[in-house]
Amino acid sequence: MNILKLIRYQNLLLIVLLQLVFRYGFLKYQNIPLTLTDWQYGLLVLATVLIAAAGYIINDIMDQETDLTNKPNQVIIGKGISEATAYNWYFGLNIAGMLIGYYLADFVNKTSFFGIFIISSALLYLYANSLKQMAVIGNMVVALILALSVIVIGMFDIIPLFPYVGLEQSAKMKVILSILLDYAVFAFIINFIREIVKDAQDIEGDNLEGMRTLPVIIGITKTTKVVFTIGLLAVLLLLWYINDNLMENQLYPTVVYSLITVVGPMVFFLIKIWNAKEKKDFQLLSKVLKYIIFFGIMSILVLTYNIKLNG
Structure with a gap:
C-alpha cells in the first residue's frame, strides 16, 4: 500500500484514463488508420505511467525534509519505505518504461521518438533535484509532462502512418492531431496554474528549505494576483476556442458541456483565488483545478458523440 501512495496512484489513474479515453473514445471513431494494436497501445500507456511513477518517487526522495513540514502525515520515505528501497523502485520503473518506449519507437520505425521518454525522465529528475526550486520553471516542467502524455498519443498512433495514406486521409489526420494538440495546450495551462497554487499551499516548508518558488519570492498576495491573471487569460482563451471552433461548427452539446464543467x-x-490566503484555500483551489482537468479530458467523449450526431 505504501508503494501505491508513493507513486501517487490516483494521479497515474488520471493519466491512464486520459490516454484510454483519447484512443477508445475519440481516435477509434474517426475512421482513420492507427499504428498501434490494442496491446501495443496498452504498452504505450504503461510506459507513460512507469516513467511518471518514477518521477513521483524521485520527487519524494529529494523532498523528504520539505514534506516533513508541509505534509508530515503523508511522508512515506523513511517511515513506510526506506530511501534505498525507493531508489530501487525509481531505477526499476524508469528502466522498464525506457525499454518499452524503445520497443514502440522501433516498431513504428521512428527511433527518434524514443527521445520523448528520455526527455520526460530527465525533466522529472531535474525537476526533483533542482528545477522545482526555480520560480515558474519548475511549474512549467510538471505542466509539460502532462501535456506530453497527450502529445505522445499522436506521435505513436498517427504520425508514423502519414507516408502511407492518401491526401484526403492525411488532411483528416492533421485535423485530429491539431485537436490532440489543443487538449495538450489546455492540460499544460491548467496544470501550470495548479502547480503554482500548490506552491502557495506549501510556502511554509518551501521557505524553510530555501526553495525559490514564486510564492516564496513575491509573497502570497502577489502570487494570487499573478495566478488570477493567468487564469483570466485561460478563461478568455477557452471562450475564444469555444466560439471559434465549437460554435462555428454547431457543436452545441459540447459547447454546453464545456461552459458548465470547465468555464464555470x-x-x-x-x-x-483573488482573496485566497490560508493553506485550506489553496487546497480547495488545487482540487477545483484537478476536477477541471478531469472534465476537460472527458469533453473529448462529448465532442466525439457530437461529431457523430452532426455527421
Missing part, C-alpha cells in the same frame, strides 16, 4: 469552475476559481 474556472470562473469560480478566479473568484476564490
Whole structure:
C-alpha cells in the first residue's frame, strides 16, 4: 500500500484514463488508420505511467525534509519505505518504461521518438533535484509532462502512418492531431496554474528549505494576483476556442458541456483565488483545478458523440 501512495496512484489513474479515453473514445471513431494494436497501445500507456511513477518517487526522495513540514502525515520515505528501497523502485520503473518506449519507437520505425521518454525522465529528475526550486520553471516542467502524455498519443498512433495514406486521409489526420494538440495546450495551462497554487499551499516548508518558488519570492498576495491573471487569460482563451471552433461548427452539446464543467469552475476559481490566503484555500483551489482537468479530458467523449450526431 505504501508503494501505491508513493507513486501517487490516483494521479497515474488520471493519466491512464486520459490516454484510454483519447484512443477508445475519440481516435477509434474517426475512421482513420492507427499504428498501434490494442496491446501495443496498452504498452504505450504503461510506459507513460512507469516513467511518471518514477518521477513521483524521485520527487519524494529529494523532498523528504520539505514534506516533513508541509505534509508530515503523508511522508512515506523513511517511515513506510526506506530511501534505498525507493531508489530501487525509481531505477526499476524508469528502466522498464525506457525499454518499452524503445520497443514502440522501433516498431513504428521512428527511433527518434524514443527521445520523448528520455526527455520526460530527465525533466522529472531535474525537476526533483533542482528545477522545482526555480520560480515558474519548475511549474512549467510538471505542466509539460502532462501535456506530453497527450502529445505522445499522436506521435505513436498517427504520425508514423502519414507516408502511407492518401491526401484526403492525411488532411483528416492533421485535423485530429491539431485537436490532440489543443487538449495538450489546455492540460499544460491548467496544470501550470495548479502547480503554482500548490506552491502557495506549501510556502511554509518551501521557505524553510530555501526553495525559490514564486510564492516564496513575491509573497502570497502577489502570487494570487499573478495566478488570477493567468487564469483570466485561460478563461478568455477557452471562450475564444469555444466560439471559434465549437460554435462555428454547431457543436452545441459540447459547447454546453464545456461552459458548465470547465468555464464555470474556472470562473469560480478566479473568484476564490483573488482573496485566497490560508493553506485550506489553496487546497480547495488545487482540487477545483484537478476536477477541471478531469472534465476537460472527458469533453473529448462529448465532442466525439457530437461529431457523430452532426455527421
